[in-house]
Amino acid sequence: MSQTPPRPPAGPPAPRPVPTSADVARLAGVSRATVSYVLNDASAVRISEPTRHRVRQAAEELGYVPHAAARSLRAGRTRIVLLPTVPVPVGRLMGHFLNELQWALRRLDYTVVQYASMGLDGDEAARAWAELRPVAVVAFGAAQLTPHGVDVLKRSGARAVITLGPQPVEGAHCLPVDQRRVGRCAGAHLLDRGYRRIGVVLPEEAGLEPLSGPRLDGVRQAVGGAGSGAVADVVPLPLAYTEEAAGALAARWPGLGLDAVFAHNDEYAMLLMRALLDAGVSVPGDTAVMGADDLLLGRLLRPRLSTVRIDMETGRHLAELVDHLVVEPDHAPEPRELMAARAIHRAST
The missing domain is CATH 3.40.50.2300 (Response regulator)
Known part of the structure; x- marks a missing residue:
């Protein structure tokens, strides 16, 4: 008795044909030029709203979208x-x-x-x-x-x-x-408030170097422009964005002799201020703290955080x-x- 040979496994389904503007034109009962005018929102050609609606409905039914590369070739440049x-x-x-x-x-x-x-x-x-x-x-x-x-x-x-x-x-x-402007604002503010030894936080977070370096330079420019002897020094303070790193910095704070710190931005300022307060360092009594970006959370802290507001x-x-x-x-x-x-x-x- 003969046996029917096993049927080969079915392959993947054939891909559905990609709809074209010609398909849309046939379904909508208009020319391909009309399809192009409607779907590319051409304002130079007057087309009635019912026709526009019919073309868009046909395109949606077929799943057709205009080909950006082809449109760019016709226009001579992309958008x-x-x-x-x-x-x-x-x-x-x-x-x-x-x-x-x-x-x-x-x-x-x-x-x-x-x-x-x-x-x-x-x-x-x-x-x-x-x-x-x-x-x-x-x-x-x-x-x-x-x-x-x-x-x-x-x-x-x-x-x-x-x-x-x-x-x-x-x-x-x-x-x-120019990010130096942010540092100059912070430095000038601290100088005007009478602070004479300023630390500047340098985040160790990858990618922030293009901001942190110029902001440090800006503080130094503010100090240099205030006249010789106005400030003993500007002290860079590398800091990772972790509670442990902030706590370690706060623990050695008394030995740094700083009366103010510009902490790069509000996030680092809030991190460091919390660590300083936990270590018994009074803010601003022992050390003033300043951030940048004017985040809402900085206004909710106690003490409220001084900051540099950036207007773009x-x-x-x-x-x-x-x-x-x-x-x-x-x-x-x-x-x-x-x-x-x-x-x-x-x-x-």
Whole structure:
């Protein structure tokens, strides 16, 4: 008796065909040009609202979305704004700024792409960014960009290259962001309050070096500008963001002879102030403590935390600058400071 041979195992299901604009046009009963006008929000062509609704409904039913690369080829450039990832921990202030920037760029019909650039330096990073053919690049911190890198980006089609950092880069539109200003504000405030030996916390947290070094320099500038003999010294204080490290620093505090400390930001200030109080060091009686960023939690502490409030341009303004430079790259406005800082006096100083 013959046996039926075993059936071979079923393979993976055949992939569903990718819907095209022609499919949408057939289902909606319109031309492919009409589909393109509707789905790309072309305002120069008058199309009735019922037709627009029919096209969008057909696209949704078929699962069709426009092909960004094909649209870019037709237009001659992409609508991509590339944001290389910030190489420092993003705090509340910067997080809000980035969210607002991305929202505003999207409202201006740009596609925002965040690019993880860790491990890429200088011209290597610029070449990697250029592969995506962005119409604009907004780089936070200019260390990775060189004049040659800017040229590579512009030759690949970038109409705007914007850097946010302390040093300009030839060929790019630079918005100054000088962290020394934060340190100068803190140092001047402590000097005005009569403190004459100031410690400055240097976080050991990876990625904060681009902020902590300039802030220390800013305190030193404030001290140097106050006249010779005004302050005995500015003392750097390396500190890890742990209770154990703060407790160890507080334990040797009496031997440091400091009457004030600028603790880099509010988070480190609150960590250190708690450790000092636990060690019996009075704040501000024995030592004044100052932070930066003006976090709400610092106002709820006792004593309330003195701080440096950082005021930044809104992300919407930066998005409008990107759009201006894309549309009119030869008519760039004058660069202006992106960040301002001012001291806020409270009970801890």
